[in-house]
Amino acid sequence: xxxxxxxxxxxxxxxxxxxxxxITLPEWSEVILALRETDMLARVGYLASQxxxxxxxxxxxxxxxxxxxxLAFRQQxxxxxxxxxxxxxxADIGVAPLFLKGAAYSLLDNAAAQGxxxxxxxxxxxxxxxxxxxxxxxxxxxxxxxxEDYDERYYRDWTHEIPPMHHVLRGTVADIHHNLIPxxxxxxPDIGLFTHNPQQTANGLLTLSTEGLILHSSIHLFYxxxxxxxxxxxxxxxxxxxxxxxxxxxxxxxxxxxxxxxxESELYYAFRYCDIxxxxxxxxxxxxxxxxxxxxxxxxxxxxFILGHALLPQHKSAMTLRYKGILILxxxxxxxxxxxxxxxxxxxAYKGWKGVRDSLAGKHTFERAEx
Amino acid sequence: MTLRRVIELPPYTFEISSGIxxxxxxxxxxxxxYIQLGTGNAFIDHRVQxxxxxxxxxxxxxxxxxxxxxxxxxxxxxxSQAHALLEWGMNWCITSTEANYLIIHAGxxxxxxxxxxxxxxxxxxxxxLTAYLALSGWRLLSDELALINxxxxxxxxxxxxxxxxNQSIDLLRSWFPAAVLSDIARNTQKGDVAxxxxxxxSVLAGRDTATIVGVVFPHYKVGKETTxxxxxxxxxxxxxxxxxxxxxxxxxxxxxxxxxxxxxxxxFEIHYSDLQDVAQFLxxxxxxxx
Numbered sequence: 001x002x003x004x005x006x007x008x009x010x011x012x013x014x015x016x017x018x019x020x021x022x023i024t025l026p027e028w029s030e031v032i033l034a035l036r037e038t039d040m041l042a043r044v045g046y047l048a049s050q051x052x053x054x055x056x057x058x059x060x061x062x063x064x065x066x067x068x069x070x071l072a073f074r075q076q077x078x079x080x081x082x083x084x085x086x087x088x089x090x091a092d093i094g095v096a097p098l099f100l101k102g103a104a105y106s107l108l109d110n111a112a113a114q115g116x117x118x119x120x121x122x123x124x125x126x127x128x129x130x131x132x133x134x135x136x137x138x139x140x141x142x143x144x145x146x147x148e149d150y151d152e153r154y155y156r157d158w159t160h161e162i163p164p165m166h167h168v169l170r171g172t173v174a175d176i177h178h179n180l181i182p183x184x185x186x187x188x189p190d191i192g193l194f195t196h197n198p199q200q201t202a203n204g205l206l207t208l209s210t211e212g213l214i215l216h217s218s219i220h221l222f223y224x225x226x227x228x229x230x231x232x233x234x235x236x237x238x239x240x241x242x243x244x245x246x247x248x249x250x251x252x253x254x255x256x257x258x259x260x261x262x263x264e265s266e267l268y269y270a271f272r273y274c275d276i277x278x279x280x281x282x283x284x285x286x287x288x289x290x291x292x293x294x295x296x297x298x299x300x301x302x303x304x305f306i307l308g309h310a311l312l313p314q315h316k317s318a319m320t321l322r323y324k325g326i327l328i329l330x331x332x333x334x335x336x337x338x339x340x341x342x343x344x345x346x347x348x349a350y351k352g353w354k355g356v357r358d359s360l361a362g363k364h365t366f367e368r369a370e371x
Numbered sequence: 372m373t374l375r376r377v378i379e380l381p382p383y384t385f386e387i388s389s390g391i392x393x394x395x396x397x398x399x400x401x402x403x404x405y406i407q408l409g410t411g412n413a414f415i416d417h418r419v420q421x422x423x424x425x426x427x428x429x430x431x432x433x434x435x436x437x438x439x440x441x442x443x444x445x446x447x448x449x450x451s452q453a454h455a456l457l458e459w460g461m462n463w464c465i466t467s468t469e470a471n472y473l474i475i476h477a478g479x480x481x482x483x484x485x486x487x488x489x490x491x492x493x494x495x496x497x498x499x500l501t502a503y504l505a506l507s508g509w510r511l512l513s514d515e516l517a518l519i520n521x522x523x524x525x526x527x528x529x530x531x532x533x534x535x536x537n538q539s540i541d542l543l544r545s546w547f548p549a550a551v552l553s554d555i556a557r558n559t560q561k562g563d564v565a566x567x568x569x570x571x572x573s574v575l576a577g578r579d580t581a582t583i584v585g586v587v588f589p590h591y592k593v594g595k596e597t598t599x600x601x602x603x604x605x606x607x608x609x610x611x612x613x614x615x616x617x618x619x620x621x622x623x624x625x626x627x628x629x630x631x632x633x634x635x636x637x638x639f640e641i642h643y644s645d646l647q648d649v650a651q652f653l654x655x656x657x658x659x660x661x
Contacts, residue, residue, distance in 0.1 A: 025413070025414040026411065026412055026413060026414060026415075028414060029413075029414055029415040029416075029418075033418065033440055033441055036440060036468070037440075037441050037442075058414070060414050060416065061414075063471050064416070064468070066470065066471055067468055067469055067470040067471055068468075068470075070470035070620060070621065071468075071470060071620060073622075074619070074620045074622065077622075315441070316441045
């Protein structure tokens, strides 16, 4: 896959933090901007400090990194607090929520938690309890976000989650899921296969099992249509795999879960792009097993073209016409996987019309100026 | 023609670009005393740009958009407010990213590196007081953002133009006819605003930190006779927190920094209409006698 010099630099900072010592100051201005745009500045700082080379980065760079790490640390604290609150509130109605993705990483304080920036707290709950859960949350100051009617219907009718709830005082956003992908895709797994063996965090909250978390993060990434955080998310997986490589217990369970739930391709893609982008330390046996579940050559070639590019850091200067074109293909691919055509076509038509209108007329043409 | 300037605004370096002539004029006038760097070979902390909203919108009731660090945090404003938008956007760059300082929404002024900070919500007369003092021989360290060095009672200057609102624009003109004011941006969120060019001496001292000796909470009210209350440490502490941008982000470090500040300074609340009174009080009662 082709990438910009800056994209290559960002990748290198993940795999080889020492490379940062050789980056010139004017180049660092660009690198910091791009890292901030992709929510990766704090993480790069964490990796550099872990590699013992952060103090050898230029002083102004260290200052930006220090700020980003302070913000990330605060977010992690906040996420753990909110998770505790949510769990306590839902315990009243007999629901034990399972935390997913970023919130789960923070609660477990695992390799992907360090320097992780995220915007919402993802929770998995049993579908039959949804109404009660919503009532309970509203009483506790969590309000559904105001959405356009269209988007509201989209959520309710077709997806695996309810519209995001935000806390009116603290501004935190909780995404309440009842499955991992939209049931309308026809591929939503038997959620019990993911939830039957949760793990308990140090403060007594629950997340998916390690293999469940990794597989869900892979599904989430490769079923998505939107890759603005793709680089961060694939980097999460790289760090989780690397951490897993230190132990030996989970790999076979991971593969089994993928097979049982029908997400072999997503696990393979997680493996493939971690390997290509970050040279992750997969055990040899797992590498061989991955070859047995690899999609066909032609499918892999298409994936390499679309996903291989969409997963690169999407900094502003990388947005060439060609790159934007690839992102549109990624958008179509993601929708295609999640929705049958009878639903997908009207949806794309609506979103497409808005997009065309805004790109022709200018994004702000239909907005009033702030008064 | 797009203007592109790399300017040292200690403790930061900003790159400012704009295709709007009024903004270009503003940058040349109000940032003319700062050190300008060549583009392309400096480390840039923050990149800001103010330009007309693209495409059709530039034809009907033109709007100005602010882009900071490749982000677009605000909705566009009428094009006539573009230079004010630039200033607010530059503040946003700092408040949205900075955690190396405890940031208080406050004016900061000093004499002989002894600084007084004036924390206050909008509308309390902070900027008018700041402009008055800055133009009467005090050193301006900041109008909006007090950057307190962590775990110290010292403050880092961030010298920028002072944002006057409504009636204070004319008042200041009458007191200091030589002051350089920007065009007035009418009917903004804060009313009519104009920015005062910072005194050259303050700009040149832009890297000299100062020690906080006093915290004064200003309350301007028309016709009010000067009334001064001394605050105890806990009152000063709480009011500082109320005016802080990133206190909660800094956590324990925010707390210990404020402890350093209130342990070593005096705190006052001052209700006034006469700025001369205030200036005299500050000089005589708060600044250590030499």
